[in-house]
Amino acid sequence: MSNFPFLSVLTVAPLVGALVVAFLPRHRPELAKQVAFAWSLLVLVLSVVMWVSFNAGGDRFQFRESYSWIPNWGVSFTFAADGIALVMLMLIAVLVPLVILASWHDAESSKRSIPVYFALLLILESTMIGVFAAADVFLFYVFFEVMLVPMYFLIGSYGGHQRQYAAVKFFLYSLVGGLFMLAAVIGLWVVGGKTFDWQALSQVDISTGTERWLFLGFFLAFAIKAPFFPFHTWLPDAGGAAPAGAAALLVGVLDKVGTFGILRYCLPLFPEASKWFAPWALALGVIGIIYAALLAVGQNDLKRLVSYTSIAHFGFIGVGIFAFTTQAGTGAVLYMLNHGLATGLLFLVVGMLISRRGSALISDFGGAGKLVPVLAGVLFFAGLASLALPGTAPFISEFLVLIGTFTVNKPVAVIATVGIILAAAYVLWMVQRTTQGTLNPTLTEVDGMRRDLNLREKVVVAPLVALILLLGFYPKPVTDVINPAVQATMDDIGSTDPAPSVGGTVQEAGR
Template identity: 50%
Template sequence: MTIPWLTVLWLIPAVSSIAVMLLPARRTVSAKQVAIGAALLTLVWSIVVATQFDIGDGKFQLVEDVSWIPAFGARYSLALDGIGLALILLTVVLTPILLLAGWRDADSTADDAGSPRRVHTYLALMLAVEAMVLMSFVAIDVLLFYIFFEAMLVPMYFLIGGFGSATEQARSRAALKFLLYNLFGGLIMMASVIGLYVVSAQSNLGNDGGGTFSFTALQAAARTGGLDASSTTMNIIFLGFVFAFAVKAPLWPLHTWLPDAAVSTTPAAAVMMMAVMDKVGTFAMLRFCIGLFPEASETFAPVISTLAVISIVYGAICAVGQRDVMRLIAYTSISHFGFIVLGIFALTSQGQSGSTLYMVNHGLSTAALFLIAGFLVTQRGTALIADYGGVQKLAPILAGTFLVAGMATLSLPGLAPFVSEFLVIIGTFTRYPVAAIIATSALVLSAMYILWTYQRMMGGPVRKSATVDTGSDTQIVDLNLRQKAVVAPLIVGLLVLGIFPQLALNYINPAVDHSHQPPAVERSVTIGPADSSVEGPR
């Protein structure tokens, strides 16, 4: 019997989110335990899936392909390559950590604190986001991917608007801005998905001369010139995909929703958004934009690379000028996403491998920095940098882990982001040397905002908050056992991947190399009575 490895992978958190909501309202502790247990079960299942994966094979593996909507040529098609596996492992590692970090997030919020199912709702929404993100990383039917790409906006909208220490008005405004930006991007993408289907029908790629949404069939036709469409048509469809992914990534100038959303919700939910959900945008650029539109990618690569460089420098400059530590970290993510997009559209194996590794490393470093800062802000009740000082004297472990996470953010050698950023710059330099040189200026800016922030918050004399009544100058305490359990795996991950990046690159490189191979070397088999062709598992 064939085990549906990938279906089970996303169904565990999806079903668990429903199970959490079905628990009695008074059993909040049980709801938390069930949610974390489900996240850990998903992690264990992902590790088992990884053991079934042929590390040296860059093709799609563990294929599941059944008919879904025959009239449209749409299929329930799932498959996994090394790029998807790396991001899946990031997602399943971070989710239980975030649930543990946010153990008291829902029941400690002032607004609507009396809601009997508030905790259940928060946990269910977090698991729902995880399930939809996992599905996005394995879907190889374009329509199936699009549905989950859009559906994940719903639980994240409620996480932003319903939870967090910001005022209800600020949360509602940030949630609406998040939703409108991403829905508009999704609307443009829907038009491109329809256009791609029409092109596939004109090219007789589906059964009985119809269209198809099969990624592998469309990719093979794009590589061999089998798509019956002009360059102008393909360029327009490509731009629709890029626009939607650039909103979610986010890429300048479509980034403005991110800082407001990040500081309005809880730290755990913000990390779920920045470190997990937003990776779907950059992942989709690599898979769908590069895979389906090779000529258009080549045509627009200089323009997109220019926008990426602007994002890198702009995000870093804005971070330097922030007074709010949480907003500062949000702007660093805009800069880092610029690096990821730059590596993707360098169109080199080094750049794209570096970008994929960067997605993983950014997830770890941002999670560590944002959560540690969140623990500190929760204690004092203010995110203003000027309200802190001397924290290292009161909470040396908190200050030390903040420093390590900060050093990772500025890509210090020996920590995980250094290797990925180095690969992106080297891969970019071979095609766009000026862009690579300008991008390196962000290294100086990142050192400024991280070291200056650390000096002001953690060093110097102990400072009493100027904006809140703290009651005492020494109210800040060090990380407790739960918080140490949250931070420890993230710091370990940054150290391990900094010293042994091949642990991830061994999976990533074959998939990236395979994407650069001509179609003649590919081995495809037809699964069932499909109109599409997918790579058979080895």
């Protein structure tokens, strides 16, 4: 199966499915939902086959395909996946079917086409797969920009309060970041011998000044996309306005393009500049952890609160990347996966709670667990996973990031640890105010609050709960795939892990 064109098929298949769904009769919304869900399951099955076919001990990049596109510019449809990209592709394949199921009734109140809504979800899946699979810098840039379009319409046409403002703000921020990257892409093409192939560009020797400017162009685009502090202000608006399913993909997957881009492009292509900018990047990561956590504590809107928690989590990922150790790097990539699972679950469960109450305000809840105990229990579990409770998948990620950072930069690791305490504060406060305590008497008058999780919703949350627990206790199948790619990235920048100092300390003490 290693010769099968997995990546191109995975990129095109959801797009074909989107066309089929979009042209279904508008008066047959159930058919559109069923076709979209079935199509996403096909993508999931193919992704699982690809995962099984991947040789963790083999070449760094596998499933490579290349098709000529614009030969005069050195542009081609080149796809390849290393362990980092493979993990993100599997995250997309798992989340999209669950999001489609969770969004079964999301578009009904918008008075817009329901088939188009589910077609947009499939288009988004296609572009997200393309951006992680691209091994041509120009192709990556194209997917990076096109990915904005379906999300813009999902927020602006099917979102909630202030959806137009949130959609435009999301689009403009990302577009400005894309313009910085476009300038850097052109500059890289000029100094790289007029090619966009990643492998060829990784061998190019670039002068120090030029390398720093090119790094900055890529980094600004990725920092906005992630987002890192202080480029984060679009995310709470977009996450708060987007339908819950779209928000789960926005925060769970789409934002990971930023951190993935840093690992795939900034570090290997501009190694010296990466080291030069690392202290600044670490500072932004630490500030983001503390600042976003403090803002999350003060939120009264459930979806905005979850959005701010994600900004804090991206701070941890940024710290893990720029610590330049294999432990921290592996933790950062694992964090990208586990954050997608945990925050995806949290967004979906919050969406279920909001749809029942008809409000996203925490002050409109109170004691809801007495009416919907199973839903409240899943919300509590998702919150615990979000704060990285031991036994859940995010704990392993956070632990690796902190221990890998501590070996090279103790102050950054210690300050970042404060974020764990703040995470416990905002998560437990949210759970206590929404589902615990005295029952808000107005909830008994809301018909939706009399319905606990139905079968469809249980099917949505069960796989995510299972994966969070499984990877919390046994992450080895994923870390075995991630480790070689992270080690190769560290080799690209000439970084080696610090030697253990315990033996020397013991010998000195013995003297």
